[in-house]
Amino acid sequence: MFSRAPVNGLKLPAELREQVEGILDGSVQPAPARHAATVVVLRDHERHGLQAFMLRRVASMAFAPGAYVFPGGSVDPRDGEADLAWSGPAPSEWGTAFNADETLARELVCAAVRETFEETLVLLAGPTGETVVDDTRGEDWEADRQALLDRSLSFGGFLDRRGLVLRSDLLRPWAHWVTPAIEPKRYDTRFFVAGMPEGQRARDVSTEADRVAWVRPAEAAERARAGEWFMLPPTLATLAELAEFETVAGVLAASRDIVVQEPHAEIIDGEPYLVLPEESAHHYPRG
Known part of the structure; x- marks a missing residue:
């Protein structure tokens, strides 16, 4: 989709120039951004060290077809159900971390856990606040996953039914x-x-992915820079950041100051470009 460019960003196809100009002069209104959550699931491999779980989106997807991504997806309004069993930092704490109100923060955390289960069968939940389920394979789990996917079952209802x-x-x-x-x-x-x-x-239990991989963050980032794996800038920037760590424990202990990052389109020397935030631009290949 993008070609490399000798600027702090990525050159866009020439046919997008009119749209970029419309966005810039206000004659074209951007589509609203839906709230979503993405989870980088990590593990410590005996030989390969820190690895992240990635999926390649099928070519038929409307958004980022063929891209390597982390599990995740849009918030379901029912994710904010207040009566589900919850252990760990309260929604208000997540709201502070992500600059969100308490309702949205609850929705984001629930969406993160729900989407990860829907796409990978990894479930960050347990019978108690100190335990976690040890296996989510089997026909009964698959039936629940399908019910979550078709929204006939809410995430809160799923947790409640299973205790x-x-x-x-x-x-x-x-x-x-x-x-x-x-x-x-x-x-x-x-x-x-x-x-x-x-x-x-x-x-991979998702119809949205045609390939999955456990991969070292540095290796995945290098594949993207070499043009072997297509990735959106946020994915590559995240992998580059994770490549600085050696263990899952190190990642989880890291102190993060969450700053909103939003690439924006500009016309530079008559050509349309997608300009990346300064905090992440150095992770992306330049022309």
Whole structure:
């Protein structure tokens, strides 16, 4: 989609120039950004060290087809149900970390846990606030996953029926990215990190992905820079940041100051460009 450019960003196709100009002069209104959550599931591998779980989106997807991404998706309004069992930092604490009100913060954490289960079968919940389920494979779990996918079952209802407690303490806040105004589908996405629960296995159970991989963050980032794997800027920036750590424990212990990052389109020397935030631009290849 993008070509490399000798600027602090990425050159866009020439046919997007009129749209960029419309965004800049106000004649074109950007699509609203939907709230979403993304989770980087991590593990310590005996030989390869720190690894992240990634999925490649199928080519038919409307947003980022063929891109390597982390599990995640849009908030379901029912994710904010206040009566679900909850352990760990309260929604108000997550709201402070992500600059969100308490209701949205609750929705984001629940969306993070729900979407990760829907796409990978990894479930950050347990029978008590100190335990986690050890295996989510089997026909009964698959039936619940399908019910969550078709929204016939809310996440709160799923936890209640199984007698499970959401483990917000297994998550950590990592980043906050907003899709550029030029995109037809936009997301206001909070990024989380989490360690792979002992006893569980992550695998592709999503119709949205055609490939999955456990990969070292540095290796994944290098594949993206070399053009082997297509990634959006937030994914590459996150991988580059995680490449600085050696263990899951190190990532989870990291102190993060969450700053909103939103690439924006500009016309430079008559050509349309997507300009990246200064905090992350150095992670992306330049022309």
